[in-house]
Amino acid sequence: MSQDPLLSIQDVTVEYTTQGKRFAAISGVTFDIAEGETLGLVGESGCGKSTTGRAIIQLPRPTRGTVQFEGTELTTLPYDQMRQIRQRLQIIFQDPVSSLNPRRKVKDIVAEPLVIAGISDKAEREGRVREVLTAVGMDPDITMERRPHQFSGGQCQRICIARALIMEPKLIVCDEPVSALDVSVQAQILNLLEDMKERYGLTLLFISHDLAVVKNISDRVAVMYLGKFCELASSLRIYEAPAHPYTAGLMATIPTIEAGAQLETAALSGEIPSPLNPPSGCRFRTRCPIAQDKCASDEPQFREIETGHFVACHFPLTGGTA
Amino acid sequence: MPADIAESQPLLEVIDLYTHFDTPRGVAHAVDGISFTLDRGRTLGVVGESGSGKSVLSRTIIDILSHDGSVLYRGKVMFEGRDLRELSQKEMREVRGREIAMVFQDPMSSLNPVKRIGKQITEVLVKRMGMNKASANLRAAELIDSVGIPDPEQQLKRYPMHLSGGMRQRVAIAIALAGEPKLLIADEPTTALDVTIQAQILDLLRKQQRERNMAVILITHNLGIVSGYTDDVAVMYAGKIVERCETQELMNRPRMPYTEALMKSAPLLSDPPHTRLDAIPGLPPNLLNVPDGCRFHERCRYATDRCLTELPDLTADGSSEHLYACWNPLEVKAEALS
């Protein structure tokens, strides 16, 4: 690929203060997303998935590191210019119902980005709202005049997707968009995202804690643990040959219809350590079944073990050793 | 009753159970004619989408829903031959906690946030098991150890709010086990937990179930969990059981189109990326206004005219123990084609 990536994140660290203590919610995160690609991001609660997604839209601005979108550096961009860019850089959230203003009508919610962008022609706005609602599978005639509480979670997520699409963005950060939905509706929304990607030429960062969902929708997958990337590879490769013990453990842990009765014992023991006080060396070592002395003293670097396959482990399960 | 009868009798027998809520917007048919039996030492998975009535079913069994007239009940809940619905509130309180215990999705609902966890466990032991302080302390330490809480001495002194979600659920399980129940009902015990912690908690429940020969009702919306952790399964849809059989049988040969649709809608790890999902169109029905006929008919690809008007019973083919509620069950259809 000679083309420049649509989004390029270099060494991004986001620090927060809790209980009077400063800590890094994510640190040294580096990745690219190519135009038209879907990058999946998985990991357990608190590992920094949302923080990574929000760092892209500068909410908040990263403490360190760079974020380039279409060649523009966002971390130093003045806020008014950032607002312009935000039209091309949308985000949708896990809880569709609470991310919609309950007092407003659907047509106003979906049109809001157009108003912010200064499109004052009411007829034009209405036409675009109709078009995008139809695209997400909602009938504009019965939807536009209603308010969010009259819709189910899945329908509210469709409305959120419509609102994100109306400015025809390049990139959408999808932060657990199907986690609150039942499986039957989850499948509808995943199919819709695939269709919208095709139709609008979108690029997606898709955040989820569900490995099967992430594999289904992503071209490449990144796995996070305690604020750092531990593995990044093509969706096929990472499932076929996980190199990081955490990725392998996660996969062995998921109860699936296929695994069925084979699933006998939990693959990963122990608790997730607090991000306020991560273990020395490799952050995963307190739960890693193959940890050795070196893992406590030296932090493994995120390195390429085969083309396009990155892992942060001294003793990766595939692709050679340190 | 003689011991041999007690042994041959199922532990739990739910007979034609109805739980309806009288709400300002109408009557919600949350549990609508449910029957099943559960033997000692077996794990029954109850699976269904949100709002299908799983939690109402479990709360009706242990009788923790309101009795102020807003909830309408019908049917029997036979536990070791006694109809629990006939018991007084006081007798039922004794059954709860001793013979039947429950674990909830949110462990905090069974924990006191401002009391040390050691104290909470010993209190239960003193109250329910009539132990003295000293033996309760010993037993609490054993329980804490058996649910896999590391460093029990220290942990017992902590407050629930200082524990992780997984640790809280372990404490809630320890409290549920304190009365040595014959039946444990776990309502989505891992839905709020991370996947690696979920596996630990499900392993723990299975280990306890085996060691104590306890019966378990494991309620979940995840067929993967049913597949990995249960012996039998009941699939619920809109207040009714629509399919019931041994778990492996269900995984291999689902008969009810809804079950098949549920299985197909979830992405599989073995599928290549971008595999188109077989989504179920539409939404589960509103329980205030359930459709006539088969409740799944608006979303079913096999629906025929009969499905629109006649409600299929939960029945089996011949002497099979595989029950399903469908006019056009899956295998029969395949045979008819060939």
Ligand SMILES: Nc1ncnc2c1ncn2[C@@H]1O[C@H](COP(=O)(O)OP(=O)(O)OP(=O)(O)O)[C@@H](O)[C@H]1O
């Ligand atoms: N505004 C904030 N102030 C302080 N700490 C925060 C803030 N936002 C997030 N954190 C902390 O940063 C860490 C990463 O949080 P983040 O929300 O990115 O996790 P996540 O991977 O999205 O988790 P989940 O799966 O629960 O959504 C957590 O320890 C979290 O508690």
Ligand SMILES: Nc1ncnc2c1ncn2[C@@H]1O[C@H](COP(=O)(O)OP(=O)(O)O)[C@@H](O)[C@H]1O
């Ligand atoms: N206290 C209540 N009053 C009125 N309706 C209720 C009450 N509790 C549950 N319901 C309704 O009963 C149905 C089944 O709920 P529930 O058993 O909680 O579903 P599940 O556990 O399968 O997600 C839902 O439609 C729900 O809204």
Ligand code: SF4
């Ligand atoms: S670096 Fe060591 S502790 Fe970390 S994942 Fe690799 S083997 Fe395990």
Ligand code: SF4
């Ligand atoms: S009875 Fe009819 S509508 Fe219901 S599941 Fe069977 S085929 Fe479908």
Ligand SMILES: [Mg+2]
């Ligand atoms: Mg998050």
Ligand SMILES: [Mg+2]
């Ligand atoms: Mg429930």
